[in-house]
Amino acid sequence: MYKGYFIDLDGTAYRGKEVILETLEFVKKLHDREIPYLFLTNNSTKTPQMVVEALKSFGYPVTEEQIYTSSLATAQYVYDQNPNARIYMIGEIGLQSALTEKGLTLVEQGEEADYVVFGLDREINYEKYFQACLAIYNGATFIVTNGDLALPTERGLMPGNGALASVISASTGMEPIFIGKPNSTIMEKAVDLIGLSRKDVAMIGDNYFTDILAGIHAGIPTIYIEGGFSKREDVLTYDVQPTHVLKDLSQFEI
Amino acid sequence: MYKGYFIDLDGTAYRGKEVILETLEFVKKLHDREIPYLFLTNNSTKTPQMVVEALKSFGYPVTEEQIYTSSLATAQYVYDQNPNARIYMIGEIGLQSALTEKGLTLVEQGEEADYVVFGLDREINYEKYFQACLAIYNGATFIVTNGDLALPTERGLMPGNGALASVISASTGMEPIFIGKPNSTIMEKAVDLIGLSRKDVAMIGDNYFTDILAGIHAGIPTIYIEGGFSKREDVLTYDVQPTHVLKDLSQFEI
Numbered sequence: 001m002y003k004g005y006f007i008d009l010d011g012t013a014y015r016g017k018e019v020i021l022e023t024l025e026f027v028k029k030l031h032d033r034e035i036p037y038l039f040l041t042n043n044s045t046k047t048p049q050m051v052v053e054a055l056k057s058f059g060y061p062v063t064e065e066q067i068y069t070s071s072l073a074t075a076q077y078v079y080d081q082n083p084n085a086r087i088y089m090i091g092e093i094g095l096q097s098a099l100t101e102k103g104l105t106l107v108e109q110g111e112e113a114d115y116v117v118f119g120l121d122r123e124i125n126y127e128k129y130f131q132a133c134l135a136i137y138n139g140a141t142f143i144v145t146n147g148d149l150a151l152p153t154e155r156g157l158m159p160g161n162g163a164l165a166s167v168i169s170a171s172t173g174m175e176p177i178f179i180g181k182p183n184s185t186i187m188e189k190a191v192d193l194i195g196l197s198r199k200d201v202a203m204i205g206d207n208y209f210t211d212i213l214a215g216i217h218a219g220i221p222t223i224y225i226e227g228g229f230s231k232r233e234d235v236l237t238y239d240v241q242p243t244h245v246l247k248d249l250s251q252f253e254i
Numbered sequence: 255m256y257k258g259y260f261i262d263l264d265g266t267a268y269r270g271k272e273v274i275l276e277t278l279e280f281v282k283k284l285h286d287r288e289i290p291y292l293f294l295t296n297n298s299t300k301t302p303q304m305v306v307e308a309l310k311s312f313g314y315p316v317t318e319e320q321i322y323t324s325s326l327a328t329a330q331y332v333y334d335q336n337p338n339a340r341i342y343m344i345g346e347i348g349l350q351s352a353l354t355e356k357g358l359t360l361v362e363q364g365e366e367a368d369y370v371v372f373g374l375d376r377e378i379n380y381e382k383y384f385q386a387c388l389a390i391y392n393g394a395t396f397i398v399t400n401g402d403l404a405l406p407t408e409r410g411l412m413p414g415n416g417a418l419a420s421v422i423s424a425s426t427g428m429e430p431i432f433i434g435k436p437n438s439t440i441m442e443k444a445v446d447l448i449g450l451s452r453k454d455v456a457m458i459g460d461n462y463f464t465d466i467l468a469g470i471h472a473g474i475p476t477i478y479i480e481g482g483f484s485k486r487e488d489v490l491t492y493d494v495q496p497t498h499v500l501k502d503l504s505q506f507e508i
Contacts, residue, residue, distance in 0.1 A: 122380040129413045133404075137411060150387075150425050157391060159383045163425035171404050171417035 001253055002221065004036040004196045006068075006187070008205035009051070011228030013039065016154075019058040020227070022248035023204075029254055031061040036194050040187075040203070042146035042180035042210060044071040044119030044161065045092040070145040070180035071098035071119055073189040077179055078104060078115055078143065086112055088135045090128050091119030095145060110135030118168065118176070119145040120161040129167050136172045146180025148210070181205075182213035187220055202243065208235050212242045225249060255507055256475065258290040258450045260322075260441070262459035263305070265482030267293065270408075273312040274481070276502035277458075283508055285315040290448050294441075294457070296400035296434040296464060298325040298373030298415065299346040324399040324434035325352035325373055327443040331433055332358060332369055332397065340366055342389045344382050345373030349399060364389035372422065372430065373399040374415040383421050390426045400434025402464070435459075436467035441474055456497065462489050466496045479503060 007013060013023050030037050039055065039062065046054075048067035055062045071091070075098040078085050086105045089095060099106060099117065107113050110131035118132065136142050147162035162178070169175055179185045191198055202221040205211020206228025212235075215222035224242035226232045235245060246252055261267060267277050284291045293309065293316065300308075302321035309316045325345070329352040332339050340359045343349060353360060353371065361367050364385035372386065390396050401416035416432070423429050433439045445452055456475040459465020460482025466489075469476035478496035480486045489499060500506055 124378075124380055126376040126378055126413070126418075129418075130409070133413055134410050149427075155384070156388050157425070159380070159387055159421055159425040163421045164380075164383075166420040166424040167413055167417045170420040171411070171413040173403075 002202040003200040004038075004194045004202075005030060006038050006040045006190055006194075006201060006203045006215075006220075008203075008207065008211045009039055009041045009043070009055075011206035012204060012211070012225060013055065013060065014058050015228065020248070022250040023225075024059055026249035026252065026254070027060055027062075033254065035254065036196070038066050038068045038190055038194055040068050040181070040190055040211075042070045042148055042161075042186075044069060044074070044095045044145035044180075045122075046094045047097050048072070050094070068186070068190050068193060069094060069098070070186055071095040073186040074117060074119070074143060074145045074179045075099045075102040075104065076189045077185055078102075078117065082114065085114045087115045087117050088113035088131055088140065089117045089119075090121045090124065090132060091117065091145070092121055092123075095119035110140070111138050113138075113140045116140050116142045116168070117145070118143065118161070118165045120151075120164065124164055129171075132168050133172050136168065136174050142168065142172075142174050142176040144176040144178050147178045147183075148180070181207075181210040182217060184214065184218040187214050187218035191218070191220070204249070206230060208238060208242070215242075216240050223249075223252065256456040257454040258292075258448045258456075259284060260292050260294045260444055260448075260455060260457045260469075260474075262457075262461065262465045263293055263295045263297070263309075265460035266458060266465070266479060267309065267314065268312050269482065274502070276504040277479075278313055280503035280506065280508070281314055281316075287508065289508065290450070292320050292322045292444055292448055294322050294435070294444055296324045296402055296440075298323060298328070298349045298399035298434075299376075300348045301351050302326070304348070322440070322444050322447060323348060323352070324440055325349040327440040328371060328373070328397060328399045328433045329353045329356040329358065330443045331439055332356075332371065336368065339368045341369045341371050342367035342385055342394065343371050343373075344375045344378065344386060345371065345399070346375055346377075349373035364394070365392050367392075367394045370394050370396045370422070371399070372397065372415070372419045374405075374418065378418055383425075386422050387426050390422065390428050396422065396426075396428050396430040398430040398432050401432045401437075402434070435461075435464040436471060438468065438472040441468050441472035445472070445474070458503070460484060462492060462496070469496075470494050477503075477506065
């Protein structure tokens with residue numbers, strides 16, 4: 001039905017440690033028919049290689065080139081603005097490698113930075129926050145890979161990247177630019193990468209507030225599937241509806 | 255003119271490493287005439303003993319009993335609600351000693367806590383944030399010693415306690431109870447401590463948004479002095495005026 005697909009990870013391709021079989025079968029069909037697809041994730045902490053390993057363990061046919069993370073979109077966004085940008089980064093390996101592989105320069109002192117780039121960092125500390133604030137007072141642009149407020153884990157809901165980054169916006173009064181879903185930036189960069197026009201590629205996801213709104217904001221058709229974050233009965237009450245509302249992808253004609 | 259005084263610290267009693275002489279002379283007169291006074295600070299990190307040492311180094315006549323911090327007010331607030339409260343604390347020595355000296359119990363696991371008590375903690379980390387969130391999801395009350403967003407230091411504006419605490423409110427959706435200035439709780443507890451009626455005690459400070467508003471919110475007369483955080487020309491434009499607007503305390507008839 002579409003010439004290409006963007007597919008969310010947690011809640012769409014798998015749920016915790018369990019594969020979602022209907023999505024797996026759907027992706028295998030895409031692969032067999034050579035229809036292009038990208039996995040799109042707000043998770044900034046992992047490299048494409050790490051995501052590929054997880055997806056392959058579920059049986060997904062996937063290569064590193066088919067993974068698009070909020071870190072990759074952030075690196076592309078900064079690079080498109082200024083390939084010589086100096087960046088004060090807070091984040092983990094996924095963000096660090098995305099930025100350095102684009103040839104962007106990471107600096108240790110906030111005051112040397114053109115950009116503060118903030119991704120989930122479970123080694124966050126006071127000095128990192130302080131350096132980021134100094135950078136922003138000094139005129140740096142404030143970019144946050146994704147605004148997720150809480151992360152479901154086996155230990156409970158952990159603070160998400162949007163919550164951690166709020167220290168800097170609260171302290172400096174500077175609101176960040178968010179790159180990940182539901183913001184359209186990650187979608188625009190993904191559209192560039194897949195090389196199709198927006199009407200020809202569909203965003204598939206279980207979360208209305210990230211996946212579906214991202215598609216809506218970017219003018220990309222959306223496929224909502226049940227069983228994950230957003231409940232079908234809730235989704236049906238929202239003002240702007242997904243293009244398709246499905247139980248799972250077994251019902252979907254490619 | 256009043257039977258007692260509350261006096262702010264930074265910007266009122268001293269400015270960085272410099273004493274404010276007019277305030278020093280004023281406090282010496284209070285001391286000589288045995289007029290009661292308390293120094294009131296939002297700084298939750300220091301014990302009364304530590305504050306006394308700093309004030310004495312400037313020449314102030316002061317004892318530990320004349321120091322009232324947001325940590326002491328917080329400990330009193332929790333104690334008044336529940337003297338058997340179990341607390342998941344994030345903070346430094348000033349807050350820790352205030353809570354334990356009230357006989358309150360500190361717990362290591364968020365899920366065991368009745369209260370999350372959050373003060374400035376320059377050893378903040380992800381696990382502390384996570385434990386605080388778990389406590390709140392589990393029904394704990396969320397209390398923040400003070401809402402200051404940024405702290406002027408020699409290195410620049412550092413993130414304040416209100417900014418650090420925003421991670422938890424953003425992630426859980428739970429807004430905290432703030433104790434320190436400009437909230438009235440610290441003033442109410444200080445009034446109890448000084449043992450005067452509200453109309454008989456004045457709050458002296460340089461910051462309209464903390465010191466003066468705290469007095470206004472609590473129905474306590476206020477004395478604004480110039481030269482610190484708030485500019486006189488700005489203060490004169492605000493809807494609710496301080497009771498007294500002074501250049502310094504040399505002009506004030508005790």
